[in-house]
Amino acid sequence: MKRFENILKRIGPLPLILAVVALVIIVIASVTFEGHIASHSFWSAIVAAFTSAILGTSAWFGNSYGIGIIIFTVLIRFLILPLMVYQIQSMMKMQVVQPALKALQAKYPGKDTESRQLMMAEQQALYKDAGVNPFASMLPLIVQMPILIALYQGIYNSPVLRSGQFLWLQLGNRDPYFVLPILAAIFTFASSWLSMQSNPEQTGITKAMPYIFPVVIFFSAIAVPSALSLYWVVGNLFQTIQTFFLQNPFKIRRQRELKAEKEREIQRKIRKAKRGNKR
Structure with missing residues (x-):
């Protein structure tokens, strides 16, 4: 409860x-x-x-x-x-704890049972401290x-x-002008790109996803009736707006930069205090 x-x-x-x-x-x-x-x-x-x-x-x-x-x-x-x-x-x-997870993987590079068990134990402790459920x-x-x-x-x-008829569309037929497939691909790219930009740890696969998904959606929308293409366009537009408001990468980046700047300022003060004590 x-x-x-x-x-x-x-x-x-x-x-x-x-x-x-x-x-x-x-x-x-x-x-x-x-x-x-x-x-x-x-x-x-x-x-x-x-x-x-x-x-x-x-x-x-x-x-x-x-x-x-x-x-x-x-x-x-x-x-x-x-x-x-x-x-x-x-x-x-999960994105916040990714650097710590990478550090654990570097700490336990071995593939033996003991190393895996130690890494799993520290991983679970990390998830618990950060309030993260990986699943x-x-x-x-x-x-x-x-x-x-x-x-x-x-x-x-x-x-x-x-x-049914809607605008220039016969909903049971494909879009003759490819407008819906193009819009579906554009909104898919926008949503995927926004989501990727908020991730501080990007691999080759995550960087490629915003370009792969739109191509898949475009060719899928070409092959299906306009009714389904319309559903994809509206759904992907909603997803783009949702991602912008819930996962705004520009806001998230500013917050991370401010946090990093505060941490650097704290470290500068610590180093300055240590030099003063030595004198």
Whole structure:
């Protein structure tokens, strides 16, 4: 119970309020949908609920399925926002202890059992002192993936959604002008780049990720119906805005620079005091 209260305290009230509001709107949209979507299993029932919620949301806007997909994607993002806040906070804590972890790896370079055990013991002590759970960032990802997959399948498997028109798009066909794939790639790059910039310890892989993901998303968006490309564009735009506010690399860098400057100032005062004592 105490751990749960600590998690709620870390997340804060605003993401939780937004998640509750989003959930209420999703439920209302689903139950007010006048049609029926067949389901034959627990998973298909979840997908059907998501599809009916999208169609219900679309009905509020004159059966504009494009707007329905946009609104519902935003609602889903608000629904999982508490998980994302918790995940980002856990990742940032892990980034802080990375230099200390590297120092431990240098301290115990051996691959024998004793060295590994000593390193693991000191590693666990380091995590405990810093209040870090190395697996905490994985839990939100595991929880949110079924939600996003159900949303994906709800859009992909709905003939009604795919038959809709939105702007220049036939939602069941590919974007003829590649606008959505380009936007999806741009927002994916922006989100990945912002996230990477806040990490003080960057490897070759982490530096390459902001350039690899957009390419994957671009070619994926080319190959799927516009309804899914629209979902990716809106979701990745939301992710970019979310990353900027929750993981602002410019703010984080300034904080690290100020902290490093304070530490250097303390060391200068210590050295000055030692020289004074010697005299």
